[in-house]
Amino acid sequence: MIQRFADWLVYGVFGMSAETHFGSAVNFFFYDSVKILILLFLISMVMGIVNAYFPIDKLRHYLTTRKLYGFQYLFASLFGAITPFCSCSSIPLFIGFVKGGIPLGVTFAFLITSPLVNEVAVAMFLGSFGLRATAIYVVSGILLGMIGGFVLGRFRLERYLSPWVRQLQAQSDTKSEVWAEERTPFVRRLPVIVRDAWGIVRGVLVYVLIGIGAGAAMHGYVPEGFFEQYMSKDNWFAVPLAVVCAVPMYANAAGIVPVVQVFVTKGIPLGTAIAFMMGVVGLSLPEATMLKKVMTWRLIGIFFGVMTLFFILSGYVFNMCL
Template identity: 70%
Template sequence: MQKSKKIKLIVSIAVVLPLLGILYYFLQPLVNYLTYDLFGLKVESHLGEAINFFIYDTVKILILLFLISALMGAVNAYFPVDRLRIYLTTKKMYGLQYLFASLFGAITPFCSCSSIPLFIGFVKGGIPLGVTLAFLITSPLVNEVAVAMFLGLFGIKATLIYAISGILLGTIGGFILGKLKLDRYLSDWVKEIQANSEQESEQWEADQTPFIDRLPSIIREGWDIVRKVLVYVLIGIAIGAAMHGYVPENFFTEFLSADKWYAVPLAVIFAVPMYANAAGIVPVIQVFVAKGVPLGTGIAFMMAVVGLSLPEATLLKKVMKWKLIGIFFGTISMFIILLGYLFNWIL
């Protein structure tokens, strides 16, 4: 990169980052002014509450999403998939491969369905099935989209508990599923790929490109992530705003309230047939909580929606037999239910 371009880039970042910070800090008063003063909506009206909720959450989440996506882009730039695949197949990891695969799933911005191609690549590369499942479990549950939205909506404590538990869920779930020796339930297509593929043996050489030269592409990738999930963010927040402004207080508490022991498993059962990514479901969870649903129950519902779905099962049928899909879904559902009870106890 030419020196003049580097200087312009550094200056731009030095200006944009503080402006985003200032906007984030004064966002609520600004949105209140737009909603109630400029637009003339009444504070106590359903429409006023819904519009205020929609504008505030949209801007706040997009700011956090861009910043965290750019940060994760820098991580991914120096830790690509090929490095992970080769490292896991050439080094003795003493069980840490499950944790590493789960961590890699956490820093990749994929929903459950878009994680499938990487899952196939892992299996093709000879990585053990339990390790690939650890990645598949965590990838849709914990990523920069979910973390950014959780941070903005529920605060740092809930975000940390959610992220750490999601990574541990992938690690423990992958370990247990790996010990069950389920490779025999992979599809014939995958077994044929494994038989014909050659193990990659060349060591990955670290890219020596300076960070400042990588930065423009990292920022573009961060913006691309925001652009690709923007529709889901808007739809999710719009649904959340409508629910926030118009849904009666007791609509969700009737079925998922804290005094019902079956609320968590019921939330997971309701969620599995559904499908959404984190951008679409997190704002809805915020409204669940605002209406009286315990946060742990809401998180369990979200995990089941983004991590287990009928579209995912359909795609997995290409690489797994139905028995393995059933074992996978059943095991993860059980863990999510246990986590829901744990979240409600902690939070």
């Protein structure tokens, strides 16, 4: 239905030709914009319902007062997956976790998963690549958070936290608190959830349109085989090249998924494209700068190095599975 609407609007109302590069690019832009914005709003609604019944403070309290025998990495990754943050937006909550005395490995599990998996990424992935690829992407993002958090936690890197954080941790009071159950009926929460979902859509709208616009331009004008020359599945260095090129960049899922979609249509294997996306949204130079408040440069380097390696390995695994 959305494709028919885009065809009617671009080729019927606007009178553009489907045989031209410009007409093809404009058609792609309208089709992807409508599809992704609808999916984004619906999934933001679902995530808003989850967040309404799973508050941040309760999670912090739970992780600091219970013995979870390793499941804390899963809980932190799942919480990261349902929070709509990019790599830089995750930093304030990450700092709060560290200051609150949550183990460093657990906070890393959140920091890794939060920008990789969120309703924006899921909605756009679902619309672009289908249910199977989206499920693999979501599960792998959560597993990366769990494994990355566990590995980094085993390194016992607390000594590389900044003196400011260590002082705050020493003063942290982790006494148990009694949490009152939320009694607000769902029908009274729904208007707030809808408003918040629309706020998320408005907040990323510019990034979505810019990303889709870039993807549309590439879709319409980049010749077939251009990317295959350097990033085909036959080139063993394609995945490392994609990740290494992606890490210095900064974008959120709204801006990068349409570009990834075009990469795939131009011949890049989906696994390589996902590894590129993970490098862009999961690590960035602005993120490193913000982390300097709570980490030494050595710890930031270890974090970036370990995650770059994990993204590369994930790209090879994705190419075997997809």
